[in-house]
Amino acid sequence: MAEALIEIDLDDGHVEAFVLCPDGGGPRPPVLLLAPRDASLRQVRRLADRFSASPHYVLAPIWWLRPEADRREDAEAWFDFLADERRVEDTRVGVVGFGEGADLALRLAAWRAERVAALAVFGGEGLGASGAADVAQRLNAMIRVGYPIGRPRGRIGVLETA
Numbered sequence: 001m002a003e004a005l006i007e008i009d010l011d012d013g014h015v016e017a018f019v020l021c022p023d024g025g026g027p028r029p030p031v032l033l034l035a036p037r038d039a040s041l042r043q044v045r046r047l048a049d050r051f052s053a054s055p056h057y058v059l060a061p062i063w064w065l066r067p068e069a070d071r072r073e074d075a076e077a078w079f080d081f082l083a084d085e086r087r088v089e090d091t092r093v094g095v096v097g098f099g100e101g102a103d104l105a106l107r108l109a110a111w112r113a114e115r116v117a118a119l120a121v122f123g124g125e126g127l128g129a130s131g132a133a134d135v136a137q138r139l140n141a142m143i144r145v146g147y148p149i150g151r152p153r154g155r156i157g158v159l160e161t162a
Contacts, residue, residue: 003049005041008061008081015074017061017081018048027089028057030082034108036099036123037064051096057088063104075108079115092117095141099123110138122146 002021007014018041021028031051035044041062048060059082066074082088093115097105102124109116119141 002087003045008077010070010074010077012070013066015061015063015066015077017059017078018045020048020051020058020060021087022055025055027087028055029091029094030085030088031056031058031094031096032078032082032105032108033058033060034063034095034097034101034105035060036101038099047098056094057082057085063101071104071107072111075111079112092141094118095120097121097124106135109141109143110135113138113140116141118142118144120144120146 002019002023004019006017006019008017033044033048033051035047039047044060044062048058051058059078061074061078063071063074079093082093083090095105095109095116095118097103097120099122102121105119105121106124109119116139119139121144123146
């Protein structure tokens, strides 16, 4: 399996990301993995490894080291990277988010609805009513939302209702 810690260039610097791709075969469907904010590099790599066990090309950016105001620009760079990567089947992207990465994944799927085919989020804080309504109107993907058992969030069900 090909794996690397890479730098994706941005207008004002770069963002590091893990890339994992199974060996052999042709281009792979892409998965953008957004780990929780408090994840170590080792934990991000372990999560990415779980997804690359299937026949997917996994891009796991270390997104939380960048300012929040730059997240949309950063996401554009991630999609551009996937579009330019020869080992990626440049169709639509699957996005998976955990914790704060789940909240970012929801926003990203709304920002780039034309590129996101599937969205899975787990353990995020969720969105307020107005944010959920905005995201729900823009999404164009198969969506799976999960919450920790026994620890429901105050905003549970807000996106589903929207």
